[in-house]
Amino acid sequence: MYKHNLYHNWVKILIYIAVIVLLLDINGFNVQSQQHTQSNPLVLEILSADKLSGTAGDYVNVKAQIKNTSQQPITDVTTYLSLVDTQNKLPVDLEDWSAEKGLYIGTIEPDQILPLNWKIHFVKAGTYSLIVVAIRAGSEIPQVSGTISFHVNPKHNLNPGQVLPVALGMPIMLILIFSIVFYKRQTKMRF
Numbered sequence: 001m002y003k004h005n006l007y008h009n010w011v012k013i014l015i016y017i018a019v020i021v022l023l024l025d026i027n028g029f030n031v032q033s034q035q036h037t038q039s040n041p042l043v044l045e046i047l048s049a050d051k052l053s054g055t056a057g058d059y060v061n062v063k064a065q066i067k068n069t070s071q072q073p074i075t076d077v078t079t080y081l082s083l084v085d086t087q088n089k090l091p092v093d094l095e096d097w098s099a100e101k102g103l104y105i106g107t108i109e110p111d112q113i114l115p116l117n118w119k120i121h122f123v124k125a126g127t128y129s130l131i132v133v134a135i136r137a138g139s140e141i142p143q144v145s146g147t148i149s150f151h152v153n154p155k156h157n158l159n160p161g162q163v164l165p166v167a168l169g170m171p172i173m174l175i176l177i178f179s180i181v182f183y184k185r186q187t188k189m190r191f
Contacts, residue, residue, distance in 0.1 A: 046148050
């Protein structure tokens with residue numbers, strides 16, 4: 001009987017300890033998630049999602065906005081575009097696409113919404129995904145917008161590789177040279 005009661009007491013103690021640890025862990029998790037939410041008071045949204053598709057060679061504007069949802073001003077914020085070629089699963093170098101990589105924002109006041117604008121040149125046909133990333137000084141966790149997918153159609157070029165000027169220019173130039181030589185010979189023969 002004594003061993004049985006001791007066994008039940010230990011089981012009760014272990015259950016109480018497990019419940020306390022679980023409650024502490026849940027409370028700790030809630031504190032961490034609140035800190036995570038509080039550490040990222042910036043909200044990013046891409047506004048030009050339906051206007052991004054086009055043809056290789058086109059220039060388009062990526063319009064987005066950033067909002068400070070905290071009650072404090074936020075300083076030293078930099079926003080970036082991130083572009084991924086979803087067919088090849090590779091990041092795209094924005095320098096090739098003539099886009100500014102980062103837009104520096106000095107201060108965002110509480111509840112202030114600021115517009116963001118990037119101009120990109122579609123270089124290569126394919127399917128791409130785009131996000132906007134905001135990083136603020138002193139924060140280790142960046143804020144990311146939703147992902148926008150778009151398609152760039154191939155450009156149908158009637159003059160691939162700049163062949164047309166050479167193909168038309170060479171015969172015209174040869175005819176012009178032969179005409180000059182023929183004309184000079186004819187004028188020498190007359191005199």
